Amino acid sequence: MNLASLDLNLVVALRALLEERNVTRAGRRIGLSQPAMSAALARLRRHFDDDLLSRVGGHYELTALGQVLLDRTSAACDLLERLFTSQADFDPAREEREFTLVSSDYAVAVFGAELARTVHREAPGIRLRFTQTPPGIVEGVGTLLSTTDGLLIPHGIISDHPATELYRDRWVFVVAEDHPDIGDRLTLDDLARLPWVTYQRTYDAPAVRQLGMLGIEPKVEVSADSFTVLPFLVVGTRRIALVQERLARLLVAVAPVRILEAPYEAVPLQEALWWHPVHTHDAAHIWLRETAARVGAMVDGQVIHGVDEGDPGVRSPGD
Structure with a gap:
């Protein structure tokens, strides 16, 4: 043809x-x-x-x-x-344009909100539109990226597309504050025997896939297409949920849960902005990527209060 x-x-x-x-x-x-x-x-x-x-x-x-x-x-x-509609020049203080970013609610809460504040200050004519990450992202990522301005998702899920690095995070578990079966620490046996709450498909997260190599298959009792609701779905139950620590720290103030260390070396999370090569030389998109990288570095510099050696690993809303 x-x-x-x-x-x-x-x-x-x-x-x-x-x-x-x-x-x-x-x-x-x-x-x-x-x-x-x-x-x-x-x-x-x-x-x-x-x-x-x-x-x-x-x-x-x-x-x-x-x-x-x-x-x-x-x-x-x-x-x-x-x-x-690609542009050779772009003045963020004067241009009017909408950027569409595909993202989980986790990335919007931890990174997107800060990006939106930065854009509000520096580019008043720019609009941001966040849309939910579809379940079949791996199978249709090329088509998705060709019709949007970018995808916020960690490494380890997709590949073969350009990406701008944003920030790091790590996985922790959340359990009900009054969980009857869990003390100061989780064990691998706890992960195997207790019911889980998961995000969308159980094995989407590399940290969950690791459990298969340890011979543990999570007993999923509830799944949801939102990370931010996971802590609320463990409240008043024996369930456990694997959640990004930055998000868990935001939600622990409003959900009566405890944050516990994973009882195994959970692979860390590196969030990135993935984009289609058609945007490579577009001045507006270059500005978006550079702004996202700058905001990501700022988020990365915000200390998350991890668990020190010797600490029992329990964090409650009053901590």
Whole structure:
């Protein structure tokens, strides 16, 4: 396929047709007459050797290929828009632009809030939009990065994309303040026998995957798509939850829980901002990455009160 021989206007027409599933509405959406839109559909049908839209009763439905192209066309249009809105110069104090970052609620609470405060001070015309990390991030990371400005996620989950380093964190366990079975320390036996609360899929975190090498399979009783609710889901129960220490320190003031050291050498967490190569030379995105790195270094410099040697490892809201 020779890209130079393609009419890229057909990409816009294809997206409108697949999403509207109606020639007249698709034409109205992109400013084409009904005959012009019908002609575009005819060209697309010849190109793909497929009807794309097939009449069923009084309406049109997507063919199997049309359904496949629906998501791909949307991603292609988003990528083209980002490509052709790239800038050679960027003045954060004067520009108006929105950046979309995909992130867990953990990264928003620990890093995103500080980033938003910095942007508020330095770039009043810049808007930040945080969207939730989807469960299937590993399988669709390329498509995701092509349609957003970046992904906040630690190392060890995805690879093969450029990243800007942000800050470090480590994993700790939280248990109910009045947990009946746990004293000052957790043991590997506790991890094996007690019920767990986990984030999304149990083995998404490398620190949880480590347990498999120790012969421990967590008994998941509750899972949630939010890190910030995990401490609240252990309150009043025998459950345990693995949580990032920076987040645990924020939440211990509002949830009656204790923070305990992991009874094994849990792999540390290095948070990063991952981005698509299409953004590499965009001045606005360079500013975003540099600002994120600066804020990340500031977060990294904030001391989290870890457990010293000889300390029983218990932290309560009053500490």
